[in-house]
Amino acid sequence: MSIIGKYRTRMTAVCGPLMLSAVLLLTGCGAQKQEAAGKAEPVAIQAEEKKEEMKKITVIRNFKAGSLDPHNSWETLRAGVVETLVRIDENLVLKPWLATSWENRDELTWVFTIRDGVTFQDGAKLDAAAVKASFERGMAASENLAKALKIASMEANGQELTIITTQPHAALPSELVNPYASVISVEAEKKMGTEAFNNAPVGTGPFTVKSFTPDIEIQLERYDKYWDGKAKINEVTFKFNEDPNVRALALQSKEADIVYSIPSETIDAIKQDTELAVESVPGLRVHFLLYNEQKPLLQDVKVRKAFDLLLNRDSIAHDIMLGNGTPANGPFNMKLPFANQEPVTAFNPTEAKKLLLEAGFTEGPDGKLMKDGKPLSMEIITYKARPELPLIAQLLQSDAAKIGVAIKIKTVENADTYSREKKDWDILTYSNLAAPRGDAGYFLNSALMPEGSLNAAGIEINELSQIVMELNATSDLDRRVKLAREAVKIINQEIPHSYAVFPNLIVGVNKRVVDWKPGAEEYYMVTNKMDVK
Amino acid sequence: MFQLVKARMGQLVLVLFLLSLMTFILMKMAPGDPVLIILGSDEMTVTQADEAALREELGFHLPILVQYAQWMTNLLQLDLGTSYIKGKPVLDELMDRLPTTIELTVGGLIVMILISLPLGFLAAKYPGRWPDHVSRFLALIGASIPSFWLGLLLIYLFAFKLQWLPTMGKGSIYHMILPSLTLGFAMAAVYARLLRAGLLDSLSQEYIRAARARGIAEWRVMLKHAFRAALIPVVTVFGISIGSLLAGTVVIETLFSLPGLGSMGVQAIFQRDYPIIQGYVLLIGVFVVFVNLLVDLSYGWLDPRIRQGKGDAS
Numbered sequence: 047m048s049i050i051g052k053y054r055t056r057m058t059a060v061c062g063p064l065m066l067s068a069v070l071l072l073t074g075c076g077a078q079k080q081e082a083a084g085k086a087e088p089v090a091i092q093a094e095e096k097k098e099e100m101k102k103i104t105v106i107r108n109f110k111a112g113s114l115d116p117h118n119s120w121e122t123l124r125a126g127v128v129e130t131l132v133r134i135d136e137n138l139v140l141k142p143w144l145a146t147s148w149e150n151r152d153e154l155t156w157v158f159t160i161r162d163g164v165t166f167q168d169g170a171k172l173d174a175a176a177v178k179a180s181f182e183r184g185m186a187a188s189e190n191l192a193k194a195l196k197i198a199s200m201e202a203n204g205q206e207l208t209i210i211t212t213q214p215h216a217a218l219p220s221e222l223v224n225p226y227a228s229v230i231s232v233e234a235e236k237k238m239g240t241e242a243f244n245n246a247p248v249g250t251g252p253f254t255v256k257s258f259t260p261d262i263e264i265q266l267e268r269y270d271k272y273w274d275g276k277a278k279i280n281e282v283t284f285k286f287n288e289d290p291n292v293r294a295l296a297l298q299s300k301e302a303d304i305v306y307s308i309p310s311e312t313i314d315a316i317k318q319d320t321e322l323a324v325e326s327v328p329g330l331r332v333h334f335l336l337y338n339e340q341k342p343l344l345q346d347v348k349v350r351k352a353f354d355l356l357l358n359r360d361s362i363a364h365d366i367m368l369g370n371g372t373p374a375n376g377p378f379n380m381k382l383p384f385a386n387q388e389p390v391t392a393f394n395p396t397e398a399k400k401l402l403l404e405a406g407f408t409e410g411p412d413g414k415l416m417k418d419g420k421p422l423s424m425e426i427i428t429y430k431a432r433p434e435l436p437l438i439a440q441l442l443q444s445d446a447a448k449i450g451v452a453i454k455i456k457t458v459e460n461a462d463t464y465s466r467e468k469k470d471w472d473i474l475t476y477s478n479l480a481a482p483r484g485d486a487g488y489f490l491n492s493a494l495m496p497e498g499s500l501n502a503a504g505i506e507i508n509e510l511s512q513i514v515m516e517l518n519a520t521s522d523l524d525r526r527v528k529l530a531r532e533a534v535k536i537i538n539q540e541i542p543h544s545y546a547v548f549p550n551l552i553v554g555v556n557k558r559v560v561d562w563k564p565g566a567e568e569y570y571m572v573t574n575k576m577d578v579k
Numbered sequence: 580m581f582q583l584v585k586a587r588m589g590q591l592v593l594v595l596f597l598l599s600l601m602t603f604i605l606m607k608m609a610p611g612d613p614v615l616i617i618l619g620s621d622e623m624t625v626t627q628a629d630e631a632a633l634r635e636e637l638g639f640h641l642p643i644l645v646q647y648a649q650w651m652t653n654l655l656q657l658d659l660g661t662s663y664i665k666g667k668p669v670l671d672e673l674m675d676r677l678p679t680t681i682e683l684t685v686g687g688l689i690v691m692i693l694i695s696l697p698l699g700f701l702a703a704k705y706p707g708r709w710p711d712h713v714s715r716f717l718a719l720i721g722a723s724i725p726s727f728w729l730g731l732l733l734i735y736l737f738a739f740k741l742q743w744l745p746t747m748g749k750g751s752i753y754h755m756i757l758p759s760l761t762l763g764f765a766m767a768a769v770y771a772r773l774l775r776a777g778l779l780d781s782l783s784q785e786y787i788r789a790a791r792a793r794g795i796a797e798w799r800v801m802l803k804h805a806f807r808a809a810l811i812p813v814v815t816v817f818g819i820s821i822g823s824l825l826a827g828t829v830v831i832e833t834l835f836s837l838p839g840l841g842s843m844g845v846q847a848i849f850q851r852d853y854p855i856i857q858g859y860v861l862l863i864g865v866f867v868v869f870v871n872l873l874v875d876l877s878y879g880w881l882d883p884r885i886r887q888g889k890g891d892a893s
Binding site: 113193194224263286289292298299301459464467482487488498500501 | 611612615618620621623626627629630665666727731734735738739742745748749834835836837838
């Protein structure tokens with residue numbers, strides 16, 4: 047090798063590691079610049095704060111939104127851009143919002159009085175004609191909304207909106223809580239064009255969309271002429287991230303102030319940080335067991351009752367959900383006015399065994415329960431999309447084994463499809479939103495009426511069906527509550543389902559955020575009242 | 580070369596046809612359909628009659644091949660259909676997602692090149708000595724750490740502990756550093772080892788000895804003579820893995836909130852959004868065929884002994 051060759055070799059030997067170090071440092075260099083920028087930012091914010099008291103909040107949601115079309119996305123309402131005629135309050139009771147009052151003039155006619163003095167974010171006045179135009183747009187854009195509202199015609203007269211429905215529709219005010227029924231400025235959409243409008247919709251809320259990057263974030267800024275008093279925060283960043291650990295890290299790094307759906311295993315670490323808090327509130331969802339009454343064995347209410355007694359609700363709430371669940375005494379969150387008033391069914395394997403013996407089972411020599419020479423064995427279907435459900439199935443399996451009942455667990459990808467297409471399952475672990483708009487009608491109709499889409503087990507309880515039909519025709523709120531309570535009572539006697547637990551909504555909050563609490567309804571996330579210290 | 584391109588175009592049509600047919604049949608045979616999601620049954624009261632009506636409206640009751648023929652007829656008119664769930668044209672949806680995927684892939688490739696080239700060269704230059712051991716060690720780590728874990732570790736270090744970089748989102752070059760590192764590091768491990776093996780192989784060839792004997796500078800021997808030939812296995816593996824690279828970034832997309840093609844595809848599969856699945860598979864198919872065409876064309880440049888359709892290549 048020539049001298050130059052040797053020299054080159056040495057150069058390679060020296061430069062090689064140098065290049066490697068350069069690569070490893072590359073991110074460091076970039077990062078240092080960012081660090082400088084990152085450090086500069088708070089200084090800049092502080093400077094601005096002195097001038098205009100600039101207040102910002104960052105919220106991270108666990109589901110992403112690809113569009114802000116208010117009639118096809120809930121995030122627009124959640125982000126405080128649009129509002130509905132009726133809302134539910136923190137006690138999950140219907141309250142006026144853009145409508146100040148409403149009345150049911152006859153079976154088919156509803157009259158809503160639209161709030162005076164409200165302007166859209168483009169300055170246009172909110173009146174009944176604007177609401178009518180918005181509903182027409184909504185029903186054209188979302189077939190679901192059209193089906194839910196059942197509107198035959200509308201008439202606008204000043205601030206009075208008259209709605210004629212296609213059939214008696216007692217739950218109309220509650221259906222109007224649906225974010226898809228948000229009121230938008232159709233005039234603004236005409237000016238902007240649909241595509242631009244769906245990226246920056248114009249509503250009546252306290253915040254307007256400054257920019258929107260689909261599936262990543264919404265930048266919001268305050269609408270100063272908001273009817274209910276301008277927001278205390280100037281700007282909100284509303285981000286989306288589907289990875290629970292990353293969301294938790296974003297809260298811990300103080301990049302985000304409010305983070306939805308924190309994984310329960312990170313709660314302890316978050317609580318150790320004195321600047322952070324974790325809010326855990328029972329939501330409107332319920333995890334439950336669904337019995338397949340098409341199977342002869344499960345047609346006996348004693349058998350269903352036995353499994354109900356085998357469900358250890360306390361252990362599910364405390365051991366499986368680490369305290370972030372509330373044992374359920376019925377389908378509806380206990381806060382709801384029509385929720386079951388009775389205590390939660392206690393775990394009682396002795397009583398369960400007694401019921402099974404009453405139902406004709408006998409105890410075999412090995413302790414296993416038998417009937418007609420066959421051991422009692424059940425197949426329970428579960429799915430992983432909600433990680434607690436397979437664990438609930440395992441808990442039930444182990445508790446049932448103790449009284450001689452064998453349970454086989456089968457995990458499927460899509461429980462909805464499996465439970466409808468196959469008839470051989472016995473029990474399904476399931477989870478539904480039981481009162482999404484603070485009303486019992488949805489769950490009772492969908493999950494417990496024979497034609498409902500969530501009734502894979504073909505449940506048909508005549509007494510219950512009659513009450514639900516009466517509920518569907520009753521608009522008086524007090525009467526509706528009474529009917530829903532009666533329905534719950536029958537459900538708890540007949541046990542078509544065993545309600546296990548109301549999973550909590552776990553939200554991580556930086557303590558600098560004040561006057562804000564997560565609501566069980568998960569609708570009103572960005573408000574004019576929220577503030578920072 | 581023109582012949583090769585022409586032949587490949589013919590193959591592309593065939594590949595896409597078979598790919599779309601197979602995907603269509605498989606996804607229709609898989610249990611479930613998007614009807615409940617379209618009707619929003621988890622929040623709206625839906626009856627089984629509503630479901631049946633929508634199934635009929637969408638043509639799900641027709642035989643699979645008839646449904647395929649309908650889809651194909653629209654495709655021939657350059658209409659990929661509309662997403663059932665989002666209501667947006669499939670083409671728009673794909674084009675919205677494509678830039679993020681390309682940014683992420685390019686970022687990952689840059690990191691991969693920056694790590695694997697020096698590591699590969701050093702390992703080949705000093706086989707069995709410490710640079711080789713370091714390279715092997717890093718390759719082992721890169722191949723063993725799953726990307727969701729590496730991504731979380733990087734976020735933990737750079738975003739949470741050091742607070743140098745943002746945890747998620749898009750908008751600046753800084754946002755792309757962590758996702759690119761996560762993607763590039765795992766790839767670099769494999770390519771550094773491939774490059775090392777390729778370099779060692781070509782360095783043992785007669786023509787390298789001849790070049791050295793002619794007194795050509797060592798760096799020139801390495802870069803011009805050995806490196807080009809060593810790139811052939813690297814490029815081949817790259818061609819094979821481009822499909823999984825484009826589609827397989829779903830974990831990284833989820834971690835860093837980057838809406839790319841991977842997460843769109845996975846979501847479409849879970850929701851049974853058939854038009855999106857079909858469009859997605861076609862797009863990835865086109866990419867794979869084109870990248871492999873480029874790979875084949877590059878062989879001729881990397882090693883002039885390789886000629887398409889000219890008989891004995893030795």
